[in-house]
Amino acid sequence: MERNRPQILITNDDGYAAKGLRKLVTLMRTLGDVTLISTDEVMSAKSHSCTIRERIYVRLVHEEEGFKEYRCNGTPVDCVKLGYQKLMPTPPDLVVSGINHGMNAATTVVYSGTIGAVIEACMNDLNAIGYSLFSLDPDADFDHLDTFILEITKKVLKEGLPKGVCLNVNFPKRSEEPIKGIKVCRQAACRWVEYFNDHFDEKGVQYYDLEGTFESDDVMPDTDLWALQNNYISVVPTCFDWTAHSQIVPMKEFEQISIKP
Numbered sequence: 001m002e003r004n005r006p007q008i009l010i011t012n013d014d015g016y017a018a019k020g021l022r023k024l025v026t027l028m029r030t031l032g033d034v035t036l037i038s039t040d041e042v043m044s045a046k047s048h049s050c051t052i053r054e055r056i057y058v059r060l061v062h063e064e065e066g067f068k069e070y071r072c073n074g075t076p077v078d079c080v081k082l083g084y085q086k087l088m089p090t091p092p093d094l095v096v097s098g099i100n101h102g103m104n105a106a107t108t109v110v111y112s113g114t115i116g117a118v119i120e121a122c123m124n125d126l127n128a129i130g131y132s133l134f135s136l137d138p139d140a141d142f143d144h145l146d147t148f149i150l151e152i153t154k155k156v157l158k159e160g161l162p163k164g165v166c167l168n169v170n171f172p173k174r175s176e177e178p179i180k181g182i183k184v185c186r187q188a189a190c191r192w193v194e195y196f197n198d199h200f201d202e203k204g205v206q207y208y209d210l211e212g213t214f215e216s217d218d219v220m221p222d223t224d225l226w227a228l229q230n231n232y233i234s235v236v237p238t239c240f241d242w243t244a245h246s247q248i249v250p251m252k253e254f255e256q257i258s259i260k261p
Helices: 019-028 076-087 106-110 113-123 143-159 224-229 250-256
Strands: 007-011 033-039 058-064 067-072 094-101 128-133 166-171 182-184 191-200 206-215 233-238
Touching: 007 019, 007 076, 019 033, 019 094, 019 128, 019 143, 033 076, 058 076, 067 076, 076 094, 076 113, 094 113, 094 143, 106 191, 113 128, 113 166, 113 233, 128 143, 143 166, 166 224, 224 233
Parallel strands: 007 033, 007 094, 033 067, 094 128, 128 166, 182 233
Antiparallel strands: 058 067, 166 233, 191 206
8 A cells, every 4th residue: 555644653762751752743643644553650860771681562542544653661772673673564754852851962872762763763774863852841831943843854854864964953042033044064072071970768778879071172163052042953964983983094903913923
């Protein structure tokens, strides 16, 4: 049977009730048939983790024409794997993750469950986009993003993405001034400065929790952080090849190391 509408798989790492996820579902349903597979719980900072030693359960919670919603006890990556391997009759034309509450710019992408899902799709030759908003507010306003999300998504549905490339899209939070536009840019080289707090539980057993601050020392005009701080949307072409290609030739000297028996 010919598919008349694009098949879109949606997931996120903020859980099924997140306002950003619901906004994304509403928008994507105007563009195609949607399969939503969301996590039962918040899965922030799960990165590319997947479930291999525990049972994964999925349940269908809602179905109507052009839309199915599943919930899963696994990670965002599990949701994508289950989507294209088990729950959709054909591979999706597009995988979309988000809209995340909180930015996934700079090196935060290393930790992000939102982007982990996008990378999983990309590794399996599926077009994929991650959308995030520079606001941690659970009741954040997403309405100013509608046109941008629809236009970016339609462009990818029409033209596709290069093999091995997905998109990491971050939006500035709503302000009195309209968004200035879109900047295609690089990921800023910033980092979290972290520390552990010492605590004791009700039984006197010591435990720790992690806190940190984000240190921005690479906010140049060609970076995603600069774009967000200056009221632009950042679009970072992202890949899963972690090879430092510039160092392959300089490090050829390692091939000269010999181990004597």
